[in-house]
Amino acid sequence: MRHLLIAVLCLLPLSAFAHDGMHMDMPKGPELGASAAFDSQGRPHVVDAADGHVRLRHSDDDGRTLSAPVEVNATAERIYAEGENRPKLAFGPHDEIYVSWSYRAPRRGPASCASPARWTAGEHFSAPLTVHHDRAEITHRFDALAVDGAGRIVIAWIDKRDLIAADAAGKPYLGAAIYYSWSDDGGASFVPERKLIDQSCECCRIALARTPDGEVAAFFRGIYGDNIRDHAYAVLRTDGQSSRVERATFSDWHIAGCPHHGPGLAIGADGVRHAVWYEASHGPAIWYGQLDPGQRPRQLLKLAGAGASHADVAASGRTVGGVEPGRCSRLSPGAATLRRRRRAFRRGPGDRQQHRCGRFAAAVAEAWPPLRGMEHRGRLSADPGDTMKRLLLALALLSPLLAIAGTLQPLAAGDVAALAKPPPHGERIIAMWALDCAYCEPNLEALATLQRAHPRDIESAIVTTDSIAQRRAIETRLRHMKMDGYPNRAYAEATPERLNFLLDPTWAARTPRVLVIRADGSRLGISGELTPTQLRKIR
Missing domain, CATH: 3.40.30.10 (Glutaredoxin)
Structure with missing residues (x-):
């Protein structure tokens, strides 16, 4: 019997700069952000949010149709479901399904935010359980979810507890910290969270990927010096040792602002760390590179310029695929070449849309709202006859001035x-x-x-x-x-x-x-x- 476990990471009031009385009206209908993953049988599963509920669906026909949604959270919540901060989905070694999301709780509400629950087919989800032990009504959000080689559930998130403490002490502090925790017992409990780093970017998603030896690595936007927004890499240690954080990109992009563009990371079986990221030191750009933490990335390649956003990457064997809204890319092993085709959407009266890009296929379930979310599956091969197995690229997207003053x-x-x-x-x-x-x-x-x-x-x-x-x-x-x-x-x-x-x-x-x-x-x-x-x- 297969079980479903969920973990919800709460964003309490917006940020350290949120104010009393802030409120988020409950959105109606599906929201933009979604994530997808394939189980061991090749079945795609999708999570998104609608009407305050995280929904889980699957497909038995390669994404042509999706099952009726199963509500993960019984009680409606104010859920974040956008490109950088959306529900996440991952599978355990026995096809356990893990879902995480961030939600915004009222200031007067409890500080209990993250909730793993257990579901048996045909029954219901169990009550929530908090992941992060910090109960302060501050920001805990932009959760990232992965399962390591031993079956541990690993969750990392952006956290502003240290910013609050620094402000109270009158000390400078840029951005926010990154914390992480894990569960050794299938989600029944989570260890007290550990701080990975201070002063990371406070508005960009964290990318997680499993290394060949089964550990979980993180790739995220850090802050260096006076608001240099480059990226860092670290393996999230669960053995009691300290995680080593190293700078991994060196664009020297200076911005006292919120980029709202997190990176993507995929680690091949050969240990090559394939990454995509956004920066704008010399104009907006999406870059691909092979990370060499502490050194400049190798095989650096500009994939796209102005208008490109929210890129992600996947790897299987020696084949690598990258996607950003509007374009798909296949990167040839050992060569800095790029084959790119524009994506063409067919918008019709039906309840789904499809596009093909190279040999990538993507399906967007439900025509409204357009581009609410997508799941990508590749059947690419570096060599003829070498079929790529279960390649997943999970990415979520994808009047005038005379308005009355004061309204x-x-x-x-x-x-x-x-x-x-x-x-x-x-x-x-x-x-x-x-x-x-x-x-x-x-x-x-x-x-x-x-x-x-x-x-x-x-x-x-x-x-x-x-x-x-x-x-x-x-x-x-x-x-x-x-x-x-x-x-x-x-x-x-x-x-x-x-x-x-x-x-x-x-x-x-x-x-x-x-x-x-x-x-x-x-x-x-x-x-x-x-x-x-x-x-x-x-x-």
């Missing part, structure tokens, strides 16, 4: 043209921000000061990349920042990446972001916390 308005794709239209004279400044962005408030304050100094020459609009479904939390934050008197918009599209691209094709969702549109049609885009020099460029 939060939705921003849909059809509203962008009017919002981004050049003004009759002077400049229009569109300030993009997010609830979980620690760097956004200083930017908004600086731009408000600039606009007050030039009221006849500067038009201002404020856009949050958070969903309009979070209206109460957004409005509370705007009032706290004293920005509620400006025209304010919130995303109202099922696919946020679409709005990102329409607003600014070179943006890639980094926050804070300032888009300056001048009367002559010229544009200036700036990511990160504004410096005095950048403010002078704006005006």
